[in-house]
Amino acid sequence: MNDWESRGITELRDAPDDEINDIQQRVKTATLSGETYFDAEGAAAALEGQATPAYFLDFETVTFPVPIWKGTRPYQQLTFQFSLHRVDEDGTLHHSEFLNISGDDPREAFVQAMLRDCGTHGPIHVYSAPFENTRIKELATAFPQYASKLHALLPRIVDLLPIARNHYYHPSQRGSWSIKGVLPAICPELNYGDLDVQHGMAAVEAYKEAINSTTTPERKEILREQLLKYCELDTLATVKIWQFFKGISN
Numbered sequence: 001m002n003d004w005e006s007r008g009i010t011e012l013r014d015a016p017d018d019e020i021n022d023i024q025q026r027v028k029t030a031t032l033s034g035e036t037y038f039d040a041e042g043a044a045a046a047l048e049g050q051a052t053p054a055y056f057l058d059f060e061t062v063t064f065p066v067p068i069w070k071g072t073r074p075y076q077q078l079t080f081q082f083s084l085h086r087v088d089e090d091g092t093l094h095h096s097e098f099l100n101i102s103g104d105d106p107r108e109a110f111v112q113a114m115l116r117d118c119g120t121h122g123p124i125h126v127y128s129a130p131f132e133n134t135r136i137k138e139l140a141t142a143f144p145q146y147a148s149k150l151h152a153l154l155p156r157i158v159d160l161l162p163i164a165r166n167h168y169y170h171p172s173q174r175g176s177w178s179i180k181g182v183l184p185a186i187c188p189e190l191n192y193g194d195l196d197v198q199h200g201m202a203a204v205e206a207y208k209e210a211i212n213s214t215t216t217p218e219r220k221e222i223l224r225e226q227l228l229k230y231c232e233l234d235t236l237a238t239v240k241i242w243q244f245f246k247g248i249s250n
Contacts, residue, residue: 026169036170036185043167043245050158052089055124056242057082057114058234059135060203060227069105071142079135080106080207083231084117085239091248093239095232101224103211111139111146118153127179127238129159160241167245179237187240190233197230 009016012028026037060081065074072078081099088094098113100106118124126132133154140147165177170185180192180199192198197206209215210223 039167056085056238083235101210
C-alpha cells in the first residue's frame with residue numbers, strides 16, 4: 001500500500017483487492033456501488049445476551065497546559081461532564097447528566113454522580129471504550145475512596161465501535177467510523193449540525209469560557225445549555241446505534 005502512488009494507484013477503484021484487508025474491501029465495495037454494507041445478524045449476535053437496564057455513557061474532558069486544580073498535571077485529561085442514557089427492560093428511556101462550570105475541580109462530584117446514575121448492574125455502552133476505560137482508571141487513582149466502585153464499572157463496559165467497524169458501513173462515512181460519521185447514516189433525523197457545540201474541541205473551548213471568571217452569568221448559562229445538548233446527543237446517538245444493531249424499531 002505504501003508504494004501505490006508510485007505505481008500510479010490514486011483512485012479507490014484501482015486499489016488491488018489482494019493488497020487490502022476485509023474492512024478496506026467493504027469500504028471499497030460500498031463506495032463504488034453506493035450500497036450499504038450491513039451484517040445485521042453479526043451485529044445483533046455481538047450484543048446478544050446482555051441484561052437490562054442498558055446504559056449509554058459519554059465523557060467530556062479538558063486539559064490545561066498549566067494546571068489550575070490541585071493534584072493535576074499539565075495536559076492531563078480531566079473529566080468535567082458526562083451524559084448517561086438508560087434503557088429499561090420495557091424500553092423506557094431515561095437521561096441523566098453532570099456538568100460543573102463553577103471553576104472548581106469537578107472530578108469528585110463527577111465520580112459521585114456517575115456511580116449513582118450507573119447503578120450496580122447492566123451493560124454500559126460507549127463508543128470507543130479505551131477513552132472511558134482510561135478516564136475511569138485515572139479517577140480511581142485520584143480518588144482511592146471510590147476505587148473499588150469505579151473499577152467495578154470496567155467489566156460492564158461494552159464498546160460499540162468494533163461492532164460498527166466489523167458489521168456496518170455506509171458510503172457517506174467516507175472511511176470513518178466515528179460516531180459523527182455513523183449516526184447520520186443510521187439515524188439522519190439526529191444532526192450535530194443543529195447544535196452550537198458540534199464537536200469535542202468546541203466543547204472544550206465552551207467549557208473554558210464558562211469557567212472563566214470574566215464570563216457573565218448570562219453567558220455561562222448559554223454555554224451550559226450548549227454543552228448539555230451536545231453531550232446528550234452523543235449518548236442518544238449511542239442509543240440509536242445500539243437499537244439499530246439489535247434490530248429494535250424506535
